[in-house]
Amino acid sequence: DVKVTQSSRYLVKRTGEKVFLECVQDMDHENMFWYRQDPGLGLRLIYFSYDVKMKEKGDIPEGYSVSREKKERFSLILESASTNQTSMYLCASSPAGGLNYGYTFGSGTRLTVV
């Protein structure tokens, strides 16, 4: 069964901490995405990557960075966590060359910044 795995289901971090959210996929997908999900706002794209070492900003990149050193792993970094980054974070992947069946999502990481 194909999988996108997010390393943590729940995280609690303090304001100002550097936070790493990890995502690994085992489907050999080229594309990987990080979204945040907030009530009533749907999924908003933070960053995405079409290939190793490539990254592009999504709609709300401010306060975040990403790293993709290997094809299967896409990390989201909060350089200095703030309370307004409390949210559900979802990682997704898809193969190159089309959107057949859309994205495969991980189970999400619920981050609380206190």
Add this chain to the structure above:
Amino acid sequence: GESVGLHLPTLSVQEGDNSIINCAYSNSASDYFIWYKQESGKGPQFIIDIRSNMDKRQGQRVTVLLNKTVKHLSLQIAATQPGDSAVYFCAENGEYGNKLVFGAGTILRVKS
């Protein structure tokens, strides 16, 4: 199926009834659409998709209807079951065709 403020629209149906969840998409250039289901504590799961050269597609107990004239998508669930309770949201492939744009979602509650 459009969101208002921070509150998702909610559809409550009786077990066994049919459900219809609506979505107004935003980009007339979109030619691929997907419905996702998200259960509490889980990531979104693919339900069914449709391309713009079709106006209807059926799956197991689900049907997606596409009206390009008014940019409207609907998901019909037949004989709704308690396990169908979840947030449902649509996605379109947008202006560039290679990234999905998601709607805010609709909560489906199934009463036994």
